[in-house]
Amino acid sequence: MAINRAPWTALVDDDGTGKTGSIWNKAAIAGTLLDPIDALVGGWNDIPFDPAMFSASTGTWVPNAAAFVTCRYALINKLIAIQLDISAGAHTISASPIFLYVTMPLAVPPTANQFGLPFSYYLPGAVGTGVLQMTAGQRKIELLRDIAGTAWPAQAATGCFFRANFFYGFV
Amino acid sequence: MAQPFPPQGNQTQHTERPLKVYAEQYTTGGPLPVGASVEVAPAFPNGDPRVYVPGGVAVLQDGDWVLSNRYTGAPVEVISDEEFTERFGPGGGGAPLPA
Numbered sequence: 235m236a237i238n239r240a241p242w243t244a245l246v247d248d249d250g251t252g253k254t255g256s257i258w259n260k261a262a263i264a265g266t267l268l269d270p271i272d273a274l275v276g277g278w279n280d281i282p283f284d285p286a287m288f289s290a291s292t293g294t295w296v297p298n299a300a301a302f303v304t305c306r307y308a309l310i311n312k313l314i315a316i317q318l319d320i321s322a323g324a325h326t327i328s329a330s331p332i333f334l335y336v337t338m339p340l341a342v343p344p345t346a347n348q349f350g351l352p353f354s355y356y357l358p359g360a361v362g363t364g365v366l367q368m369t370a371g372q373r374k375i376e377l378l379r380d381i382a383g384t385a386w387p388a389q390a391a392t393g394c395f396f397r398a399n400f401f402y403g404f405v
Numbered sequence: 406m407a408q409p410f411p412p413q414g415n416q417t418q419h420t421e422r423p424l425k426v427y428a429e430q431y432t433t434g435g436p437l438p439v440g441a442s443v444e445v446a447p448a449f450p451n452g453d454p455r456v457y458v459p460g461g462v463a464v465l466q467d468g469d470w471v472l473s474n475r476y477t478g479a480p481v482e483v484i485s486d487e488e489f490t491e492r493f494g495p496g497g498g499g500a501p502l503p504a
Contacts, residue, residue, distance in 0.1 A: 291444070332444045349447070365447065383446020384457045 238270040238311060276308040287337050293329025301325060307340060312405040314342060318398040325394040330385040334377040342404040343373045353398035359387035366398055427473040428497065431465045438471040440480035456480045
């Protein structure tokens with residue numbers, strides 16, 4: 235996978251007069267070389283807990299901060315890796331929704347639909363491997379119990395587990 | 406023919422009685438039975454009426470009956486009208502629920 239060449243493409247050559255062209259200094263090196271390389275090799279970025287990230291297709295999904303074990307992403311050139319571990323703590327699911335949503339505060343949503351990604355879950359009354367999906371252009375991670383849309387059981391401040399690791403591309 | 410497996414440990418033998426269940430018939434265009442869903446899901450992009458029962462999903466056909474556990478309220482089985490009559494009798498073997 236090629237390094238992002240946009241900063242390099244933006245450079246302007248000198249025309250031989252010594253009076254034109256892009257200035258090459260530490261800032262330019264950082265922006266032209268280092269930043270694209272950093273993006274290529276990745277590195278985890280933690281997302282802080284925000285209850286507004288969580289919602290449901292019917293009613294509400296409210297985990298507390300203690301359930302927010304891991305939520306982070308790594309940009310690897312044009313791929314993004316996401317790790318989610320929303321586990322234990324106290325979850326309240328007010329109805330019996332088909333979809334639970336985690337809306338990620340990311341600048342780069344997927345450019346194509348991401349369907350059929352597996353994740354693990356346990357709630358009192360339900361355990362198994364669910365289906366995770368994202369719609370092109372949207373930052374919302376959709377969690378289904380299964381492809382047929384079995385509803386999530388309502389919860390009243392119980393310990394629940396949702397664990398996912400996945401990639402998507404944004405080019 | 407297989408013989409009964411003897412009880413193990415502190416197990417004792419019991420005889421199960423016929424269970425009372427709650428039943429509700431689905432008719433096309435009628436109200437949706439308790440426990441049925443018409444929400445759009447990946448496998449049901451048109452929101453077909455269906456019931457999630459242990460071990461699977463039953464797509465509702467006109468006249469089907471949805472049987473639910475009296476204690477948990479959860480749907481346990483979907484059967485045809487013909488099977489319902491055969492198992493529960495022409496009147497369904499039920500009594501009207503108290504008002």
